[in-house]
Amino acid sequence: MSIYTYFVAMPSPDRCSCHGLRKATRHLTQFYDQRLASVGLSIGQYALLGRLAAHGPIALGAFAAIMAMDRTTLGRNLQPLERDGLAAISPDPADRRSRLLALTPEGQARLAAARPLWTAAQDDLEARFGADRTQALRLLVAELLATDLA
Amino acid sequence: MSIYTYFVAMPSPDRCSCHGLRKATRHLTQFYDQRLASVGLSIGQYALLGRLAAHGPIALGAFAAIMAMDRTTLGRNLQPLERDGLAAISPDPADRRSRLLALTPEGQARLAAARPLWTAAQDDLEARFGADRTQALRLLVAELLATDLA
DNA sequence: ACAAAATAAGTGTATATACTCATAAATCAA
DNA sequence: TTGATTTATGAGTATATACACTTATTTTGT
Numbered sequence: 001m002s003i004y005t006y007f008v009a010m011p012s013p014d015r016c017s018c019h020g021l022r023k024a025t026r027h028l029t030q031f032y033d034q035r036l037a038s039v040g041l042s043i044g045q046y047a048l049l050g051r052l053a054a055h056g057p058i059a060l061g062a063f064a065a066i067m068a069m070d071r072t073t074l075g076r077n078l079q080p081l082e083r084d085g086l087a088a089i090s091p092d093p094a095d096r097r098s099r100l101l102a103l104t105p106e107g108q109a110r111l112a113a114a115r116p117l118w119t120a121a122q123d124d125l126e127a128r129f130g131a132d133r134t135q136a137l138r139l140l141v142a143e144l145l146a147t148d149l150a
Numbered sequence: 151m152s153i154y155t156y157f158v159a160m161p162s163p164d165r166c167s168c169h170g171l172r173k174a175t176r177h178l179t180q181f182y183d184q185r186l187a188s189v190g191l192s193i194g195q196y197a198l199l200g201r202l203a204a205h206g207p208i209a210l211g212a213f214a215a216i217m218a219m220d221r222t223t224l225g226r227n228l229q230p231l232e233r234d235g236l237a238a239i240s241p242d243p244a245d246r247r248s249r250l251l252a253l254t255p256e257g258q259a260r261l262a263a264a265r266p267l268w269t270a271a272q273d274d275l276e277a278r279f280g281a282d283r284t285q286a287l288r289l290l291v292a293e294l295l296a297t298d299l300a
Numbered sequence: 301a302c303a304a305a306a307t308a309a310g311t312g313t314a315t316a317t318a319c320t321c322a323t324a325a326a327t328c329a330a
Numbered sequence: 331t332t333g334a335t336t337t338a339t340g341a342g343t344a345t346a347t348a349c350a351c352t353t354a355t356t357t358t359g360t
Contacts, residue, residue: 016268017275017288018182019197023218024291025175026347031299032168033348044316047169061338068173073317075340080315097325097338118166125167129297134167137290140283141174142163147279149181176317183318194346211308223347225310230345247308247355 028125035121039114045081046118048074049103049111052087057102059092068145086110178275185271189264195231196268199253199261202237207252209242218295236260 014020032043041049051066052058058066064074078101081087086107092098103111126134164170182193191199201216202208208216214224228251231237236257242248253261276284 014288014292016193016197016200017272017284018178018193020288020291020295021171021175021178022194022197024294025171026220027218027295027299028168028171030348037349042315043166043168044172047166047172050166059338068177069316070176070318071339072319072341076318077316092338095326095338099339122167125299128299129294133290133293136286137294138163138167138170140287140290141170143283144174144279144287145170145177149177149275149278180318192345209308220348221309222311222349226348227346242308245308245356249309 031125032118032121035124036114036117039110039117041110041114043118044077045086046111046114048077048081049086049107049114052101052103053108053111057090057100059095059098060089060101061098063101081107181275182268182271185267185274186264189260189267191260191264193268194227195236196261196264198227198231199236199257199264202251202253203258203261207240207250209245209248210239210251211248213251231257 014023029043032046036043036046048067052063055063055066060074060078061071064071067074069077078087078089082089084106085104088102088104089099090102092100129137164173179193182196186193186196198217202213205213205216210224210228211221214221217224219227228237228239232239234256235254238252238254239249240252242250279287
């Protein structure tokens with residue numbers, strides 16, 4: 001543990017809403033990533049597989065919208081998952097421009113293996129940050145996401 | 151505007167705290183990035199320069215702690231700023247392991263040019279998302295950042 | 301003084317993010 | 331029908347993020 005740790009022990013609320021959110025996201029992402037590392041998934045990959053399981057075979061653009069992710073970002077993020085056989089992309093017979101994304105059996109197995117680790121991480125977060133604040137944060141970020149900023 | 155946009159118009163609060171936070175951060179980052187694009191800075195770069203202006207010449211590790219950023223991430227993020235002459239790294243005479251990061255006059259000028267755009271973005275966010283919710287979110291993410299999750 | 305431990309930083313590698321541009325296919329309008 | 335437009339996607343480029351490993355330097359314990 002570095003001495004620099006003490007400098008951030010008591011941060012003042014950030015004047016910049018975006019910078020504060022970005023810092024907190026890095027913090028939380030590292031926490032979840034560490035909890036999932038033993039099954040070989042990041043929290044981003046876990047979220048992709050989980051949502052994909054729920055939405056079945058789906059076009060890339062539609063899935064990017066569900067994930068609130070740039071279309072090209074989704075494409076890049078899928079490459080390691082496809083390479084490792086966790087997700088598969090096939091042509092859409094109904095529209096030859098479109099390509100359908102689907103979870104493979106391997107992807108389902110990996111997701112099932114990760115789920116208890118994710119649940120434990122969620123519980124640990126609530127225990128450390130507080131159930132009320134965790135709930136409030138979840139609600140606020142969902143509302144922010146639904147806010148049109150363009 | 152794609153038809154997919156309608157799929158995300160009314161999101162349910164995310165079960166995964168991390169995924170929700172990550173989506174909202176992408177959303178907000180794109181908003182700020184677009185507002186700052188005309189001066190050639192991303193919100194991440196703006197935050198770096200702004201904090202650097204406040205903390206003067208400072209060692210890389212100490213600055214990474216202030217930014218709540220991984221040390222190696224900071225190093226990579228500094229490369230374009232150094233290349234463009236906005237920040238400069240010099241050896242620390244007191245400790246030859248350490249290197250001191252400082253804002254250049256060019257960096258100060260760029261920061262000054264960006265500041266009104268950032269202020270306008272902050273104001274727009276508050277107008278659209280609501281001052282009370284913006285304030286609450288800022289406080290919550292600061293508290294989350296201060297929470298030890300290890 | 302010197303060997304061991306701690307510290308500061310860089311490099312290699314891999315994934316994450318998104319902009320611009322290009323391509324192909326479907327839709328629409330005259 | 332056919333030419334213009336919209337839509338779905340991929341490729342190129344650049345920055346963002348962080349882990350594991352390495353190197354150089356300082357500090358510390360004896």
